[in-house]
Amino acid sequence: MLDDRKLAILRAIVSDYVSSQEPVGSRALVERHNLNVSSATVRNDMAVLEEEGYITQPHTSAGRIPTDKGYRLFVDRLSTVKPLSAAERRAISAFMAGALDVDDVVRRTVQLLAQITRQVAIVQYPVLSSLVIRHVEVLRLGPDRGLVMCVSTTGTVEQRIVSLPPDADDDDDLNLVRGKLAELLVGASPREAIDRLAAFADQVPPSVSALSSTVVAALLDIVSDDPGARVAVAGVPNLTRFGDQFETTVRPVLEALEEQVVLLHLLGEATSTSDVTVRIGQENPYEPLQETSVVASGYGADERAWATLGIVGPTRMDYPSAIASVRAVARYVGRFLAEG
Amino acid sequence: MLDDRKLAILRAIVSDYVSSQEPVGSRALVERHNLNVSSATVRNDMAVLEEEGYITQPHTSAGRIPTDKGYRLFVDRLSTVKPLSAAERRAISAFMAGALDVDDVVRRTVQLLAQITRQVAIVQYPVLSSLVIRHVEVLRLGPDRGLVMCVSTTGTVEQRIVSLPPDADDDDDLNLVRGKLAELLVGASPREAIDRLAAFADQVPPSVSALSSTVVAALLDIVSDDPGARVAVAGVPNLTRFGDQFETTVRPVLEALEEQVVLLHLLGEATSTSDVTVRIGQENPYEPLQETSVVASGYGADERAWATLGIVGPTRMDYPSAIASVRAVARYVGRFLAEG
DNA sequence: ACTGGCACTCTGTCAGGTCGAGTGCCAAGG
DNA sequence: CCTTGGCACTCGACCTGACAGAGTGCCAGT
Numbered sequence: 001m002l003d004d005r006k007l008a009i010l011r012a013i014v015s016d017y018v019s020s021q022e023p024v025g026s027r028a029l030v031e032r033h034n035l036n037v038s039s040a041t042v043r044n045d046m047a048v049l050e051e052e053g054y055i056t057q058p059h060t061s062a063g064r065i066p067t068d069k070g071y072r073l074f075v076d077r078l079s080t081v082k083p084l085s086a087a088e089r090r091a092i093s094a095f096m097a098g099a100l101d102v103d104d105v106v107r108r109t110v111q112l113l114a115q116i117t118r119q120v121a122i123v124q125y126p127v128l129s130s131l132v133i134r135h136v137e138v139l140r141l142g143p144d145r146g147l148v149m150c151v152s153t154t155g156t157v158e159q160r161i162v163s164l165p166p167d168a169d170d171d172d173d174l175n176l177v178r179g180k181l182a183e184l185l186v187g188a189s190p191r192e193a194i195d196r197l198a199a200f201a202d203q204v205p206p207s208v209s210a211l212s213s214t215v216v217a218a219l220l221d222i223v224s225d226d227p228g229a230r231v232a233v234a235g236v237p238n239l240t241r242f243g244d245q246f247e248t249t250v251r252p253v254l255e256a257l258e259e260q261v262v263l264l265h266l267l268g269e270a271t272s273t274s275d276v277t278v279r280i281g282q283e284n285p286y287e288p289l290q291e292t293s294v295v296a297s298g299y300g301a302d303e304r305a306w307a308t309l310g311i312v313g314p315t316r317m318d319y320p321s322a323i324a325s326v327r328a329v330a331r332y333v334g335r336f337l338a339e340g
Numbered sequence: 341m342l343d344d345r346k347l348a349i350l351r352a353i354v355s356d357y358v359s360s361q362e363p364v365g366s367r368a369l370v371e372r373h374n375l376n377v378s379s380a381t382v383r384n385d386m387a388v389l390e391e392e393g394y395i396t397q398p399h400t401s402a403g404r405i406p407t408d409k410g411y412r413l414f415v416d417r418l419s420t421v422k423p424l425s426a427a428e429r430r431a432i433s434a435f436m437a438g439a440l441d442v443d444d445v446v447r448r449t450v451q452l453l454a455q456i457t458r459q460v461a462i463v464q465y466p467v468l469s470s471l472v473i474r475h476v477e478v479l480r481l482g483p484d485r486g487l488v489m490c491v492s493t494t495g496t497v498e499q500r501i502v503s504l505p506p507d508a509d510d511d512d513d514l515n516l517v518r519g520k521l522a523e524l525l526v527g528a529s530p531r532e533a534i535d536r537l538a539a540f541a542d543q544v545p546p547s548v549s550a551l552s553s554t555v556v557a558a559l560l561d562i563v564s565d566d567p568g569a570r571v572a573v574a575g576v577p578n579l580t581r582f583g584d585q586f587e588t589t590v591r592p593v594l595e596a597l598e599e600q601v602v603l604l605h606l607l608g609e610a611t612s613t614s615d616v617t618v619r620i621g622q623e624n625p626y627e628p629l630q631e632t633s634v635v636a637s638g639y640g641a642d643e644r645a646w647a648t649l650g651i652v653g654p655t656r657m658d659y660p661s662a663i664a665s666v667r668a669v670a671r672y673v674g675r676f677l678a679e680g
Numbered sequence: 681a682c683t684g685g686c687a688c689t690c691t692g693t694c695a696g697g698t699c700g701a702g703t704g705c706c707a708a709g710g
Numbered sequence: 711c712c713t714t715g716g717c718a719c720t721c722g723a724c725c726t727g728a729c730a731g732a733g734t735g736c737c738a739g740t
Binding site for chain 1: 700702704
Binding site: 141147161235247251 | 477493
């Protein structure tokens with residue numbers, strides 16, 4: 001159906017359109033790429049490609065632009081991942097060097113990704129569910145307010161403010177509960193923690209049951225209410241390069257960027273750290289973003305991904321570079337988080 | 341120089357322009373407001389107002405639009421702050437109810453502010469410098485990595501990851517240092533903490549001096565590297581209502597929104613919780629944002645402000661509503677943080 | 681001091697015309 | 711059967727001129 005030349009033409013169309021952002025015609029194509037055929041031949045091939053749904057023309061007598069299906073074919077079969085330049089590799093190390101804690105790593109990563117791809121970058125915070133609890137703390141902040149904290153082995157800290165029963169007039173009860181909980185939870189994964197917490201109510205003396213249940217509720221909230229459900233975003237100004245129609249294309253993106261839930265849905269679920277997922281236009285699960293593409297990858301210190309990162313940009317995007325950048329950054333961050 | 345009628349005309353121009361976003365002419369003015377004079381009279385007055393620099397016309401034979409100076413006069417002398425509707429007040433309480441911790445309060449506040457003003461909202465995290473240290477924690481995360489944490493009485497948690505000397509082969513040293521530091525710092529303000537930490541090196545046995553100095557450095561970093569230097573942003577999609585020119589007006593705003601430092605500079609320094617600051621167009625300290633106005637206020641539980649919040653929008657903004665909203669939200673958040 | 685009237689200026693828009701890029705198709709050639 | 715040069719056709723981009731409308735400034739009259 002599609003011989004080599006047609007594929008080469010499709011590749012050329014994608015490549016030209018991505019760089020010029022203008023429909024590309026048959027003549028320009030034979031001039032800029034050495035296809036060794038005439039423009040008429042290219043036209044015939046383009047007619048076939050259009051019939052098959054890989055390209056389309058905005059109006060009669062304009063050049064062709066790739067469809068989502070065309071980009072998909074390009075990404076799957078026609079593109080070779082562009083290796084990053086030495087300068088880019090150096091930029092990555094320089095940018096990440098000296099990160100203070102996990103939050104800082106995430107913030108730097110998202111900025112880095114936005115900068116090298118010149119798109120909007122999104123980085124999910126590492127999900128606690130693949131981590132291990134290192135420390136549990138319960139503090140009294142005021143007469144009836146307390147703080148419950150949970151620290152993971154990677155240094156992520158999650159906390160909740162709770163109302164403490166005012167009758168616990170000194171902190172012995174608090175320390176008792178804290179001690180028992182620490183003993184119970186340190187070393188546990190969040191999933192184990194949920195199970196152990198469910199059985200905890202029976203293990204405390206009735207005198208502290210009110211206090212204990214409040215703290216346990218907060219801890220359950222922390223470990224079960226997926227703490228990786230947060231994302232960092234950078235590179236929003238890059239949207240101004242998006243195109244002309246603002247209300248129709250950019251606005252939905254801006255709205256999606258304010259909805260953490262949508263963003264997580266968008267990044268998708270990455271189970272492995274080695275794949276880069278590309279969602280093109282209408283393949284996108286979130287309807288208002290069907291004019292945009294998402295390039296995402298899992299990241300983490302081992303094969304199992306801790307969380308996801310990626311970029312969002314126009315379907316007309318330089319996929320080979322984007323994929324290479326996302327992959328490189330994901331790998332680097334994974335290693336960085338492992339080594340500290 | 342400017343009699344009552346001229347002021348009334350200026351007020352009418354501002355009001356009409358803000359709602360219609362189009363230059364307003366003399367005839368429309370006498371029709372929509374009962375000025376009891378003819379359009380010719382209005383024209384004469386407008387000529388004076390233009391001469392004085394309060395209004396301008398985009399081109400000959402177009403209506404007038406207010407200048408920055410015109411808006412300034414309007415804000416200072418011609419507008420009365422619009423009280424919030426009952427529905428808005430209810431929305432504020434509903435939105436804030438059930439906030440989990442300080443971070444959550446900030447996130448909700450910034451969303452709330454963006455929603456009721458329909459502008460871009462910015463909320464600075466409460467600065468630690470007006471708070472008191474409640475708890476200090478030092479944890480070992482791995483063979484050579486540790487976590488240093490600091491909790492304030494409002495429940496703000498700041499942490500740093502540090503490299504620990506590997507020779508501390510069990511955690512007695514760590515606990516010793518932690519204990520001494522907790523004793524030293526709990527109850528201190530950040531300023532006091534800096535002083536006390538400076539003198540701490542002398543108080544520890546030499547065997548733990550390496551460990552101690554690492555931890556102290558991290559704590560100094562936490563308490564001195566102003567943790568209130570962070571802001572939350574929401575309502576970015578509202579920028580699409582900004583106007584037509586994108587490259588020139590919206591892009592600089594998007595860029596500013598990615599720079600925490602610029603944003604803090606923009607909000608300015610609010611020392612009191614009772615004033616609302618309005619910076620109009622060129623009054624703005626950050627040059628690329630001279631087409632925008634900033635309405636900001638300090639907030640906090642007492643008269644002294646903890647931090648600042650505000651909105652950024654086009655100079656053509658509904659100042660009375662914006663000022664009222666910013667003030668109301670600032671007060672509400674202040675009370676909320678105090679009561680918990 | 682205000683008002684009605686008038687000439688003037690400028691923008692936005694619409695119709696008409698031209699240009700050029702690009703296509704589809706066809707007949708001829710390898 | 712594939713490829714190619716040629717040709718007619720289509721349609722958007724751009725320019726032009728004309729026109730209506732909004733708005734102004736100014737002036738003479740009340």
